[in-house]
Amino acid sequence: xxxxxxxxxxxxxEGVVKRFGSTTALSGASFSIGHGVTGLLGPNxxxxxxxxxLLLGLHRADAGKLTVLGLDxxxxxxxxxxxxxxxxxxxxxxxxxxxQDLVRHLAEVHGLPSREAAARASDALWQVGxxxxxxxxxxxLSTGQRQRVKMxxxxxxxxxxxxxxxxxxxxxxxxxxxxxxxxRRVADEFGIDVVLSSHLLDEVERSCDAAVxxxxxxxxxxxxxxxxxxxxRGLVVEVTEGSxxxxxxxxxxxxxxxxxxxxxxxxxxxxxxxxxxxxxxxDAVVSAHAHLRRVTPLTVSLEDVFLDLAS
Amino acid sequence: xxxxxxxxxxxxxxxxFEGVRSGRRGAIRSVAIHTTQRALGLRRAARYxxxxxxxxxxxxxxxxxxxxxxxxxxxxxxxxxxxxxxYAEYYFFITSAIVxxxxxxAPEVLCxxxxxxxxxxxxxxPLTRYTYLLSKxxxxxxxxxxxxxxxxxxxxxxxxxxGTGPDGPADILLFVVRIVAAGALVSAFFxxxxxxxxxxxxxxxxxxxxxxxxxxxxxxxxxxxxxxxDVSPQLLLANLFVLPFEAVIRIFGExxxxxxxxxxxATEVIAATIGWCLVFAGVVVARYRALEVTR
Numbered sequence: 001x002x003x004x005x006x007x008x009x010x011x012x013x014e015g016v017v018k019r020f021g022s023t024t025a026l027s028g029a030s031f032s033i034g035h036g037v038t039g040l041l042g043p044n045x046x047x048x049x050x051x052x053x054l055l056l057g058l059h060r061a062d063a064g065k066l067t068v069l070g071l072d073x074x075x076x077x078x079x080x081x082x083x084x085x086x087x088x089x090x091x092x093x094x095x096x097x098x099x100q101d102l103v104r105h106l107a108e109v110h111g112l113p114s115r116e117a118a119a120r121a122s123d124a125l126w127q128v129g130x131x132x133x134x135x136x137x138x139x140x141l142s143t144g145q146r147q148r149v150k151m152x153x154x155x156x157x158x159x160x161x162x163x164x165x166x167x168x169x170x171x172x173x174x175x176x177x178x179x180x181x182x183x184r185r186v187a188d189e190f191g192i193d194v195v196l197s198s199h200l201l202d203e204v205e206r207s208c209d210a211a212v213x214x215x216x217x218x219x220x221x222x223x224x225x226x227x228x229x230x231x232x233r234g235l236v237v238e239v240t241e242g243s244x245x246x247x248x249x250x251x252x253x254x255x256x257x258x259x260x261x262x263x264x265x266x267x268x269x270x271x272x273x274x275x276x277x278x279x280x281x282x283d284a285v286v287s288a289h290a291h292l293r294r295v296t297p298l299t300v301s302l303e304d305v306f307l308d309l310a311s
Numbered sequence: 312x313x314x315x316x317x318x319x320x321x322x323x324x325x326x327x328f329e330g331v332r333s334g335r336r337g338a339i340r341s342v343a344i345h346t347t348q349r350a351l352g353l354r355r356a357a358r359y360x361x362x363x364x365x366x367x368x369x370x371x372x373x374x375x376x377x378x379x380x381x382x383x384x385x386x387x388x389x390x391x392x393x394x395x396x397x398y399a400e401y402y403f404f405i406t407s408a409i410v411x412x413x414x415x416x417a418p419e420v421l422c423x424x425x426x427x428x429x430x431x432x433x434x435x436x437p438l439t440r441y442t443y444l445l446s447k448x449x450x451x452x453x454x455x456x457x458x459x460x461x462x463x464x465x466x467x468x469x470x471x472x473x474g475t476g477p478d479g480p481a482d483i484l485l486f487v488v489r490i491v492a493a494g495a496l497v498s499a500f501f502x503x504x505x506x507x508x509x510x511x512x513x514x515x516x517x518x519x520x521x522x523x524x525x526x527x528x529x530x531x532x533x534x535x536x537x538x539x540x541d542v543s544p545q546l547l548l549a550n551l552f553v554l555p556f557e558a559v560i561r562i563f564g565e566x567x568x569x570x571x572x573x574x575x576x577a578t579e580v581i582a583a584t585i586g587w588c589l590v591f592a593g594v595v596v597a598r599y600r601a602l603e604v605t606r
Binding site: 084 | 325326327328330332333334335337338341342345354355356359423426427428429431432433434435436437438439442604
């Protein structure tokens, strides 16, 4: 029976280590993947594909703890994989098999009865925009169409979560937009959580609700995109008069304040954790008798975050 | 004007699957059936059906002819059981069909999965590496059983028809058991050998050629060493081409005509055949344990 992802998180890892011989692919990765669309972000060789392999239970972690949908994939791999769809990075698929036959067969392998698998394969191929081409051999399809076939086979068996390894690899800009829109639909309309790996920052920024950033086998950051962009890191304050007093007051309260033209970039610094940054700014403005024009969250692009973390 | 209808579209998008999933067993069955269909060229273009049909013809035509002659022979004529080959002898008729299937089926079902990335998709399902190999082995053995089991059963019918075959249900059952045991052993031997070779290369043609070369070479080398260099006849247990058929002779309780094999006991020959099956299976398992499949 289909089990929707009722676990509080789709996947969680704590201190996950994976070595291949002398190469350490993951060194103590800790992360939490929630519902919606989550991007595994990182340069080539960061450990994204290894992490997907671990989530599928295809590798056993050398150390650490990992759960997917509340289950240990190393111990209960088949149970986990029955509820997970997977689209690999490569574009190789059996060239002489019709798209419909391939998707139907893989749905059957995931436990669907034959008739249901045939119906759902057809539905899934329509949903990904290959309704008219579903009886064509895979070898005659374009790279973009093959990506869609991979997506169709990943979702045809009604998984709780799909893992997509570089789903836009090899696509032209139009196909890429369509694929990202499809990924959003899978999450928003079909209710299937999505984990996609990518090394393209704008792709993750456009399609994901959250991201886990990997670098050299370590998770260097993770959270919702707002959190990663610094939505809770600081504030941008614009005052028309009395800015010196505001700066002085905030610095006395332990905040870090940088001047950017007429704007004050306020971050928590050493300020006590119990004080809300908005409250501190309010009190500073009142104390300095300043004229407040605007307060906005401090945001940066994911690219800035990534470059900052990488450096 | 038509009356307003109560019909309405409930849902036009994605449907959840609320039924019961078949789990691991269903996955094994599904892969085994799909693989067998591919190996036999079913649901594929006509050119993929040529080889299986030819191999089946090679195996079945003599058996069907014998059964037909036995059924149509005039009563009380010169026909007796002498015109029929023994069960073990019949395996020599179907050697070519067995070798053809051994050389082409396992490379088709194993190399193709690795080359086309299907292995990664299978292992991302409820299948594990072991259950995947089990389903592939069931398929390979099943296809080989078409030529190792079917024809001897036709021969049994022929023997029963001319009245010189097994006598009574118990005797018939004994022969059926022997036919099944012999067919299963030959299928397991050639199936595991071809799977072992196919696990070592992604190239189908190379695997097919290697299987034939290994079979022929082992026969030539062991035969010439035993006959020409007076090496112990135990070396014949490494004659991969003849060993399984010698095991069949012993399963049916017949005597071999090969002078060198006559020096080897039934237990020795059958145990060696089973031993080779285990060695080949070990190669396949070791190879697949080490495979990286997520890329």
